[in-house]
Amino acid sequence: MTADFVIEITTKTLELTMIIAAPMLLFGLIVGLLISIFQAVTQIxxxxxxxxxxxxxxxxxxxxxxxxxLDKLVAFTFNLFQNIPIYIGKF
Structure with a gap:
């Protein structure tokens, strides 16, 4: 297993993690901002x-x-399992 292969898989995994987490983080950020504005206006x-x-x-x-x-995770996992023979050939 080469370092390039490990870096590639790790990069794809981290990208997918950030893409999947983005909607929840953005909703939380927007609501937090709105609540902060409300608190500043009402001084609560x-x-x-x-x-x-x-x-x-x-x-x-x-x-x-x-x-x-779920679609993103299933596609990533399916791609990962489907390419196991290719990954084994890289050793």
Whole structure:
């Protein structure tokens, strides 16, 4: 197993991880920003006010994007398993 091969697989895995995590992170970021603006306008400085809306936003994003995430993961895993003979030949 060469270093280039390991770097290639690791790079693809990390790219997929970032792509899959992006929708949930963006929903949480947007909701957090909206709650921060609301807190600044109303001068409510309650730290626990941000947690529940962010958690709900991330769960909603997960529900919305779950079919897409599952499709990406299945395609990546299928490609990985399908190319095992090629990967073994690289040793």
């Amino acid at each position: 400085q309650e730290m626990t006010l941000t947690f529940i809306p962010k958690i709900v936003a991330v769960v909603v994003a997960l529900i919305i994007f779950f079919p897409w995430i």
